[in-house]
Amino acid sequence: MPTLKIILLLLTSAVLAVGVMRAWRLPSLLAYFMVGFALGPHTFGLVADTEAVRGLAEFGVVFLMFSIGLEFSLPQLYAMRRTVLGLGGAQVLLTLGVVVAAAMMLGIEWRESFVIGGALAMSSTAIVSKMLVEQVELNSRHGRLSIGILLFQDIAVVPLLILIPALASADGNLAALLGTSALKAGVVLAVLLYFGKALINPWFDLVARQRSQELFVLNVLMITLGLAFATKFAGLSYALGAFVAGMLISETRYRFQVEADIGPFRDILLGLFFITLGMQLDIHALWANLGWILLLTGAVIAVKAGLITGICRLSRHETGVALRAGLTLAQAGEFSFVLLAMGSDSDLLNPQHTQILLATMLFSMLLAPFLIQNNGRLARLMAPSYKRNRARQVQGVADASMGLAGHAILCGYGRSGQNLARFLAQEQIPYIALDTDPVLVKETAAAGLPVAYGDSSRLEILEAAGLEKARVVVISFPELRATLKVLHVLREHYPNVPVIVRTLDDRDMDKLRDAGATEVVPEILEGSLMLASHALVVLGVPLNRVVKRIRRFREEHYSMLRGFFHGLSDSDLDVADKFQMRLRSVQLGPSSAGVDKKLYDLALEQFDVQVQSVRRGSEGTLPADPDLVLQDGDVVVLLGMWEGLASAENILLKGK
Known part of the structure; x- marks a missing residue:
């Protein structure tokens, strides 16, 4: 089939499949698998699984690793070191060890067992982060545990990418070969990072001064592929060089622009990579081994969920929270397929085992959205103590709000919430604040402040905070979804309670008002008003006229301040944002x-x-x-x- 027809067929099929998956609220990754499976040589045979297609698909992995490097942050790693290094490290090592032991007991050679263990130790960052954001659970206790463990998994991919090719060429002394590989990787990384840090900032400054988006994108592609080639030339993998490129660029002030520019390349090429994996699925092998696949899928989910739950419990996390984290991370992930493909290309995997593993990982990811969506219900069923603890949370909020009337309820006690609380205290207006950050709640409660642990989107928590007797509710969450969730609960059950909402800018003002907010305070516009008021006073405009003008702007809901002219390099907002007035x-x-x-x-x-x-x-x-x-x-x-x-x-x- 001519190349143009192949590309058109893949594009058309991908568009239709991704559209269906998005309608069903399933990850796009599964759509690419289905396209590859349906069009591949083992099903309808419309597209051949050629080396050229696989070679192009490898660039998807390169840009995926580049994105991981771009998001890699040493300060973030240090801040979450207990969760990332402790729980994440324990999860990867224990899962790897259990899978290797089980595979060897089934008669599988140890190097193949190692590849399988590494692949099954990974979870899906795309599915988990997307579902947690949609369910407003990213900052919940189990959400933070899940993200911390995922962060270590992303880091663990780097040594695995070095080890698997080394295992494939281990004909003699394995220890010497692994030592040589580690030394080579260390030297290459040290050289790239040392010289790269000195050169990357001035080079990007030079490119950015040309004010050409085309040149900027070409520069990013050149650096990414150049470092990928350098590590491959040194006997390592393409993906390792791309990871280093991402790490270097993450230290520059161009990080977010690079992330926006590289996104389309990464997503399209990564989609092609998953299409090529789908092509490898053999429908006859799938049907012949369906029993084993279903059994293995259940075993993978049960073992991973059990191990993560046990690790979290040993770290003194509540049983229900540990269960929710375990269920959230029980699936395979994007890097599972990357490692499996590398093991297959290195001839470390039995072809029949590859078929079973591909199908198993795919099935686990199909089940993942349902497990994540219902992890709370399952945790309450499996751990009755979790239900009692949730009841104790409601009682704790009720105790903190006892005797309050005509008070304010602050949903979120971050910096904005704390500043508001100081003003309320000075005016002797009673309030109670709700937050889901256990460390913050513990510290503020110890300081004698009326702060309680509770999810503001739960009606029973708001009622325990004295919603019936409250004069106002203030929502100061930075996330729009969380704010809309609280507004929905308030307007459905208590439509007459005034609600003041804080938002970053004027982008979502109308949406929040339509959802029931009495007043919406955009931080950027309020900052503009304060800047204007100070400037006018300094310029000699009478203070009473300035105050009157500022009041008029607020009474008109900032209508005169809505929208602004976007230049070539705007520092306030991403110029590619299509949802900004x-x-x-x-x-x-x-x-x-x-x-x-x-x-x-x-x-x-x-x-x-x-x-x-x-x-x-x-x-x-x-x-x-x-x-x-x-x-x-x-x-x-x-x-x-x-x-x-x-x-x-x-x-x-x-x-x-």
Whole structure:
């Protein structure tokens, strides 16, 4: 089949499959597997599993490791060292040891057992992080444990990527070979990191000064693939060099821009990698070994969940929390397939075992969303003490709020919540704060502050905090999902309680108001108001006029401050963000479709776009009157979202 037809077939199939998986709220990774399985040589045979396709797919792994390096943070690792190094290290080593022992008891050679153990020790970062964010459990106790363990798994991939090729070439003295490989890796990493840190910042500064996005992306690709080639040339893996490239760039101020630019390359190439893995699945081998696959899937989930639960319990975490972390991480992960593919390419794996393992890992990932979604219910069923502890949480909140009336309930006790609490205390207004950070709650409670451990999205927690007698609820979460979850509970059961919501910027103001927020306070806009007020006073504007003007802006819900002009290098927000209100100036020429037409007739509101003003030569700035007739040379200032602005500009200039 011609190359163009193959690409078109893969793209069409991937679009349809990813769309179905997203509709079912399943990870896109499974869609790529299904496409490879359906089109591969063992099923319909529409696409051949060629070396060229596999070679291109390897770049997906390169960019996946680059992303891991980009997110690698020594300060974060140090802050979470007990969870990451303690629990994460124990989980990987114990899972590896148990799987190796079990595989060798079944008669599998020890090197193959090691590859299988390393693959099954991994969990899916994509599935777990996505589900935890959607369920607003990322900052819960089991959520933090899960993320910490996942972080160590990502780190553990690096030595495994070095060990597997070394095991494949271990014909003689294994200890000497492993020692040589470790020494070579250490020298290469030391050289790259030492010289890379000295060169990376000035080099990126030089590239960024050219103000060319094309050049910037090409530079990132050059560095990533260049370091990948360097480590491969040194006898190591491509992925290790990509990891180093990510680590180096993570130390620069261009990290987030790089992450945004490289995302599409990574996702598409990684999708191709998983398609090639799906091609290796043989439907006949799958059907012939279905019993073993189902049994092994259940065993993998049970063993991993049990080991992680036991490790968390030994670290003195509550049984229910430990169970929830275990169920959350019980599946295989993206790196499981990477390690399995490397083991297969190195001839360390029996082809029949590879088929069984591929299907087992795929089935475990299919079950993962359901286990994560229901981990709370399962934990309460399996650990009655967890249910009693949740009841004790409600009682603890009730005890902390005893005797309160006409008080404020603060949902979230971070920096914003704590600053508000200080003002309330000075005015002698009673309050109770709820937070899910156990360390924060312990320290603040020890200081005598009215702070209790509790999830603000649970109605029983809010009622225990005296919601019926409260005068106001203040939500200061940084996450939109968490805020919307609390608003939904409040408006469903207590629609008359005033709710004040803090948000970062004006992006979600309308959504939060529609969800029931009485007032929404955007931090960026409030900072702009304070900056303006100080500047006006210094410039000699009377204080009472400044106060009046600031009050007017707030009463109008910041309407005059909504949106701003985006430059080539804006430092406040990512210029690629399509969900941010922004301003755009459109200049009309003699052939523009909007000339000699009224603003009303253009109907720009259909695109959720407002005309802020019209600037006309010597007449200056004119108000946006619906009956205003536009003229040649007018500059129309629009306010709206990225896509709406593009459509409105087309109407003004082209008439369509």
